[in-house]
Amino acid sequence: MAYTVLIHVLNEDAVVGEMEEFPDPHSQFVMISSPRLRDGRDVSYLLPETNTVIYPWHRVQSLEILPTEGEERIVTFIRE
DSSP: OOEEEEEEETTSOOEEEEESSOOOTTOSEEEEEEEEETTSOOOTTSOTTOOEEEEEGGGEEEEEEOOOTTTOOOOOOOOO
16 A cells, blocks of 8 residues: 655755655655655656656654545534
């Protein structure tokens, strides 16, 4: 199962991509496929045909794991 992640890279815009499994705590890098910006546009410093990107951990500020469609729950309050 692929996880959709949002990577906050130092001094760059956040990048969205898919990750097959979470990185090992001892790994030196994070690898994502299908990199794009949050609005779906191409990342300016990558070629348009790029499929996979490897970011070294020292360039990653934070990593957000986005919920899948099945995990999202809408909570509403109804006042009668």
